[in-house]
Every structure is written in structure tokens, then in C-alpha cells.
Amino acid sequence: MNNPSLYKGILRPIVIRLLEEKKKMYGFEITREVKSLTAGRVKITEGALYPLLHSLEAEGVLESEQQFVDNRMRKYYKLTPRGKKVSKHSFGEITEFVTHLQNIFNLKPA
Amino acid sequence: MNNPSLYKGILRPIVIRLLEEKKKMYGFEITREVKSLTAGRVKITEGALYPLLHSLEAEGVLESEQQFVDNRMRKYYKLTPRGKKVSKHSFGEITEFVTHLQNIFNLKPA
DNA sequence: AAATATACATAAGAATCTTAGGTATAACAA
DNA sequence: TTGTTATACCTAAGATTCTTATGTATATTT
Numbered sequence: 001m002n003n004p005s006l007y008k009g010i011l012r013p014i015v016i017r018l019l020e021e022k023k024k025m026y027g028f029e030i031t032r033e034v035k036s037l038t039a040g041r042v043k044i045t046e047g048a049l050y051p052l053l054h055s056l057e058a059e060g061v062l063e064s065e066q067q068f069v070d071n072r073m074r075k076y077y078k079l080t081p082r083g084k085k086v087s088k089h090s091f092g093e094i095t096e097f098v099t100h101l102q103n104i105f106n107l108k109p110a
Numbered sequence: 111m112n113n114p115s116l117y118k119g120i121l122r123p124i125v126i127r128l129l130e131e132k133k134k135m136y137g138f139e140i141t142r143e144v145k146s147l148t149a150g151r152v153k154i155t156e157g158a159l160y161p162l163l164h165s166l167e168a169e170g171v172l173e174s175e176q177q178f179v180d181n182r183m184r185k186y187y188k189l190t191p192r193g194k195k196v197s198k199h200s201f202g203e204i205t206e207f208v209t210h211l212q213n214i215f216n217l218k219p220a
Numbered sequence: 221a222a223a224t225a226t227a228c229a230t231a232a233g234a235a236t237c238t239t240a241g242g243t244a245t246a247a248c249a250a
Numbered sequence: 251t252t253g254t255t256a257t258a259c260c261t262a263a264g265a266t267t268c269t270t271a272t273g274t275a276t277a278t279t280t
Contacts, residue, residue: 003203005235006123008268009115010211017215028227038210048268050229072227072276093113094215098208100148101120105127105204115266118237138258158237160260182245182258 001042011048013090015056019079020087026074027053053077061086111152121158122166123200129172129189130197136184137163163187171196 001007018033019025025033031044053075056062061083065076079087102108111117128143129135135143141154163185166172171193175186189197212218 002206003119004269005119006203006207008119008236009113009117009266011268013116014214021216026227034214037213041206042210042214045269046227046229047231047270047272052267054229070226070277074227091215093116094211095217096112096151097116098211098215098217100152101204101208103147104124104144104152105201105208106131107205107208114238118267119235121237136258155238156258156260157239157241157262162236164260180246180257184258 001038007042011044011052012056013094014044015049015052016061016079016083016087016090017094019062019077020084020091024076024078026076028074056083111148117152121154121162123204124154125159125162125166126171126189126193126197126200127204129187130194130201134186134188136186138184166193 014034015030018030022033027046027049031046031049034042034044053062053064057064057077060080062077063080063083065078067074067076124144125140128140132143137156137159141156141159144152144154163172163174167174167187170190172187173190175188177184177186
């Protein structure tokens, strides 16, 4: 991506949001989805994503289930009930965050 | 602030943007301005701000000038000519960043 | 046969912040 | 006058979150 450091701290809410919308995704799919939603500009690295997924699972926000497709392993993740609460909260924070950016940078749509 | 890690990576563009708009500011003033622009929600810590100002100056993005007001030192910063170019670029990145957030989080205004 | 894509994973190090401390002056309250 | 709050600068240690580099393995395309 253009300036990776902008996205520092935002990966976690992104993953949670995508799982809220898609119900069930595997890691590689998440990287593709973010690329697609941002016209190829935002590339989540695997070195960031997989450890994050593991810690979200350890926190009880996500739960996983393995499947084999074409002899290749996929690890599907979805929100737990607790994850759904976290998701609502996280979404509120992001909404506020974007509002703040619009105020600070004078980006408010006319 | 609510979730400090969201703002990780965004402090630098914020400082540059404020100096683009206000022409000349000192550190303490920047923390107050950000608080005011975000209804008290975003608090820039001095431990983050001052080292950042120093490194922006070392990079040639900012230049400083000391003044004494009421026996207290103030260090005013402003953008250098090079800083103004950096500012334009940085602003473009932020605009794109916010657009991406709106796409990922489905925040596009109706 | 080699390269690319899919799909997972970890570890070292970089970047960016928080927390905690320090110095000093001015204004206000107890 | 003594303590507290506000102003105004600063640094260092540590936490968090990422990038970069590397590894394993299978499937598909060139």
C-alpha cells in the first residue's frame, strides 16, 4: 500500500468488520477481499494477518474450523457471540475515528 | 482517546496538516488544537509529539523558531518549502485512506 | 520443469506509539 | 505560603503493531 504506517492499528477492526459482513472467511480470502475493496491499494501482509487471527481467537473474539478444499487446508474464521459485541463496539470506534479525520483534515463532504 | 492504536501512524500527517492550515504553531498548541477539533476525544501525548517534531525538523519538513512569552519558552514550527510539497502528498494519502475506510466499513454517506 | 497462485505459519526487526519521568514558570486556591 | 493546576519544553523504557524474510505444501499454468 501507499503508506503502510497509516494502516497501523486498523487491521484488527478491518478483520472483525469483514467477518461481521461475510459471516465466515479464511485468511487468504481476507487479504483478497481487502485488496478488492481498495482497488488493489491496501495489501494486508500474511505476517500481520495470521498472528492477528490467532490472537483474536485466543481472546475469544473468533472461532475457527478447518476444511480441505482441493487437497489444500483452509481455516475458516467466524465471530463468536462475544465477537459480535466486540464488532459493534469496534464499528462505533471506527465511525468516530473517520469523523475525527474528516474534522482534522477538513474532509467533510459538502 | 478511545482506542489509541487506531491513531498509530496518523500523528505525522495530522501535525503536517495543522501546520499547513495555521502556518505557525508550537507543540503545546498542537495538542490543544487536536483536542478541540475532536471534542476532547483525541489527546496527543507529549511523548509522541515532541520526538516527532524533532524528526520532522531533522528531515527538513519543518523549521523552528523560539520565542519567549510571559517568561515561558515557545518553539514555533512551520512547514519548509519542502514541507509544503510533503504536505500535499500526505493530504492525498489521507484522502485515499479515508476513502478506503469508507469502502471497507461501508461508511459511504448516502 | 519452472513459475505463479493458493494457503497456512513463524521469527527478527522496524516503526510508532504510551507511560513515566524530568525541568521550569505563572496563576489561582486553601 | 503552600499546594494545585495550567503552560511549555524534553527524554527514555517498554508495549503494540506492523514489515520483511523465511518456511512448508499443493495445484495450476507456462
